[in-house]
Amino acid sequence: MTPSPRSAALAPAVLALAAGLLAVPAPAVAAPTTAPSAATTALPATGSWGAPWCRLPETVPLPTGSLPEGIAGGRGTTFYAGSRADGSVVVGDLRTGESRPLVAGVEGRVAVGMTYEARADRLWVAGGATGAVTAYDGTTGAELGRWVVPGSGFLNDVEVTRDGVYVTDSAVQRLVVLPLGRRGALPGPDGATTLPITGDLVYGAGFNANGIRAYRDALVVTQSSTGDLFRVDPRTGVSDRIEVSGRDLTGGDGLVLRGRTLHVVYGFSTDSAAVVRLSPDGRSGEVVGEVGDPDLDRPTTGILAAGALWLVNGRFAVAEPATAEYQVVRVDLR
Structure with missing residues (x-):
């Protein structure tokens, strides 16, 4: 998960980003958001929940x-989104x-990248330029x-394995690790x-290690500035x-992984996600498609x-982010 701009030089980008984030006035958290879109589509019979x-x-x-960026999936159709x-953080139902x-x-x-740990009912949140990782019930x-x-530098995205919590730092060539007992x-x-x-993963200008997901016995990490994917031994x-x-x-x-299908989300090149089919050992892959939706605006x-x-x-290009409307957008898979 990487706030704008991602193509800037490394050190200035991170420092400017930190200042910008902390300068944004905190929005008031009022009544729960309850109005779903009027336009809906019937769920196919193969849907996983209904x-x-x-x-x-x-x-x-x-x-x-709220300036959202991270999202995590909970039990069923529950989701979490941060600010x-x-x-x-809000919790909702898709x-x-x-x-x-x-x-x-x-x-x-x-709150930037986040993930939900179902076995312990814990939500893990990366804190960007604050350098913090937080766990919530x-x-x-x-x-x-x-x-x-x-x-x-900039703690960006989070993944949980049986042994620990791994957080990418987009500015410092390392992972932050919280060992679990x-x-x-x-x-x-x-x-x-x-x-x-x-x-093989060598940091350069711009945002580096970003999205992270566990696959087999390794961590799959994307380097935003180069477009490369890497396997990192945890x-x-x-x-x-x-x-x-x-x-x-x-x-x-961000990366979305299920089985061998990896979605690589783009927010600053196209409003879409590339679909990558990984090999069984995770050492190679092929881009087999792309999915998107007209409602997308700088997805993360x-x-x-x-x-x-x-x-x-x-919505990183919106003129007045503190008063802008934000959404989670459904993208139908095909």
Whole structure:
């Protein structure tokens, strides 16, 4: 997940981004957003959660001025979306199009990439230029832990495995790691570690390691500035380039993975997501298609739910972001 602009030089981009994020006034969290789009489409009989008569909204509204970027899929059609303005989080239902506040905003906080850990009902949130990783209770929104990692550049996206939580830093060539103990026990306040990235992935100007997803025994990471995909060993940090044939993936942001199908979301080149078919060992892949929707406006990342791909509209080019409308957009897969 990467705020605009992604093509700027590394150090100035990160510093300017941090200043811009913290300067945005925190929007008021008012009544829950409840108005789904009037335009709906019947869910095919093969949908994962309902019968053919069930209907899904084309767009799901998010709080005005929330500056969303990250989204995580919970149980069923539950979703979570965060705010770059104040770190607040809403929880909603893609089936009904309704959402409500889950985590209140705090001045100076930022919510960027996020993921939901179903086994422990925990929501993990990357804090961008604040250098923080925060865990919340997925039901109550209670803060379970917060780790601020010194020397961080821009903590961007999050993935959880059986052994730990891995966070990309788009400005510093390393992963932030929160080891998980027996039965998923959280580390102590000083328990965050860092794992230098070595091998094929070499940082340069612009945003580097961005989206991250676990595949087989490795972590798949996209480098936004080059468009390359890499396998990163979660134990050693050694990276190997994934040989991908097909269209250029430069500018890729969030990653959505199910099975061997990887969606690489674009918010600054096209309002769409490339569809990559990975090899069984994850060492190669092929771009086999692209999906999009007219309602998309600088999408950042997404989730798969109810037989569709749902992408967050980051709307980074909007003139007045603090008063702008934001949405999660349903993209039908074909």
